[in-house]
Amino acid sequence: MILFVLLALSLLHGVIARRDDDLMSFVTLPEIRALKWEVVYHDRERVSPGYWFVAPYGKIVPETPTQKFQPYQVGPYIYDGDGVLIWAGPPIFYDRNVFDFKAFTDSQNETHLSLIAQRNYDDSMRGRATIMNSHYEIEQEIMRLEDNYEFNIHEFNVLNGGESALACVYRTKELPLDDVGRPGVTSFFMTGGFVEWNLTTKEVVFAWDSTDHLAIHESVKFNPDNPADGPPGWDYVHMNAVDKNSDGDYLISMRFTNTIYLISGKDGHVIWRLGGQESDFVQDFVFSKQHDAKFLESSGTHHVISLLNNAGDENQQEEEVSSALIVELDTEAMTAKLQQRYPRPDGLMTLLRGSVQRLPNGNVFVGWSERGYQSEFSPEGDNLVSARFASGRLNTYRAYKYDFVGRPAYAPTMVASVYAADEASVLTTIHISWNGATDIASWNFYAQAGEEHPRHLMGNVPKRDFETMFLASGYMDWISADALDRDGNVITVSDIIRSKPVTTDWPALGYHGQNSSGPAPDDPAVRYPTDAPAPVKGEPPATTADAEAAQADTTAAGEASATAQQLAEAMMRAYDSLNGIGGVLIGLLVLCSMGGAVAGIVWMVRSRRSKKIYQHVPDDDDSP
């Protein structure tokens, strides 16, 4: 028995050693370590439907691969409102940081996903903006501009369902300091600008740069007596958001002038300034170091915009708490009025980054950035839910919420393993996930005697987590599963996979059956006698009642299998409550309970689980 436990643990080592309490792990996608969430609902009734879009990163600059990033943690992720993983996108982006991950709908009501993938640490992959369809297939990639080092990470704003897109552009330029009373002196500056691309032709249709239109003295980061700097130069305006209205004018946010500008789409001149030292408006509110200024409405002389009023940065804080603001502008009377303020619920400051999104039902979704802290508010300002990463190691630049239907182009991932102590106690554990699929209500699990044999329904398991497990009694060799929606319609049919015995050396694992070659595949027609029709996508499947009947039948199918079946059912219930412990573990617990070594296993697992292998990453900055 001791030999068995030791061998089993060495087998398990790969699964357990990678476990950290703040990261998820999966049997079907062992390379993925998605962040867990801490979620607090205050009023679930009023929360809008949708999924969270985040892109956690450790450091804002491209980082060399370290153990911290392998397996994958950073990159784009979609979660549901309980923090259950829906899509892990990092494998597509090879451990690169991703920013501004969001969704948009085209004129045909098709959903697309867009994001910025940062260049990687050795420049072997350039920064780019990427558009995917709802099958997670890349449709378009826009590389950085020819004269620019990288794709700026602040904004990729797709307009009009995909006709064009906006992005920020930082450039290093040498500028004269006449404007701050130092004629004849020059310094390098990082200018702030933006471009609009036509997404059909991929041509730049509009380009703008701060040097041509803003004065250096507008900056609160460059003082007249600051020393002249060499390249890359003073980050004096820090452009961090751009949007466009139906008149063709652009709304831009400059963090280091504390100003939001309206830029003419005809000639690029500044139409007006909101905030900062030279505001054109009479305001009944203030803001500073802001992020994510966006139009909510804009027609003629009436505009409504949203912004994150960070109200401070690492060096200086102008208010006590950061807040999302919705403000109303009258450009005839030149008044700016606060329509609504959504203060950060924990009363703290977001000194870097952040986002504000008004949802279709009027709720407001705010990304406070650090540690993925995010809140949804009712229109009148009630905090309905707040959540943050369980891990303090990672942030997300922005956070969004979208309702959409994700249907991966690839098949679900399934893993099936066979465990046994002897011929009478054989179990097949099956794990399935479908990375990116939304709206799966449950999975039907099937076994068949061979590739061309009929499928037998083994059972139906509600989908409660990214990965769903089924425990079959006996050695079920040819396995498949159907994903069902809420109405019981089949969404997809998995491939048929073969189960893998956990070992080829059964006696070494403590197997005490009569045949030392280990258990032989069982006939599913005996254990699960319900015939299932051949799978047809879109047709209603066998009902849950059928599945229960099938399981009940199985219990009667024989003395030996009855024990295994009862164990399987007990372990399924245990699995539900343990939620996330791998099937390998469950299988071992089952086997060990047969041998009476549960305590030892649990102790070993506990002590290994508390081991942390990822390092804390304390440094972070907001530089481009």
Ligand SMILES: *[C@@H]1O[C@H](CO)[C@@H](O)[C@H](O)[C@H]1NC(C)=O
């Ligand atoms: C898109 O969806 C909206 C709202 O569901 C609907 O009003 C509109 O007719 C749809 N448009 C197309 C082209 O399907």
Ligand SMILES: *[C@@H]1O[C@H](CO)[C@@H](O)[C@H](O)[C@H]1NC(C)=O
């Ligand atoms: C983009 O280019 C296409 C093809 O030339 C043109 O039909 C379309 O109007 C352009 N759209 C924008 C927003 O520039």
Ligand SMILES: *[C@@H]1O[C@H](CO)[C@@H](O)[C@H](O)[C@H]1NC(C)=O
């Ligand atoms: C033992 O099992 C192996 C593999 O399942 C099989 O080929 C062999 O015939 C079995 N031997 C006996 C004696 O039943």
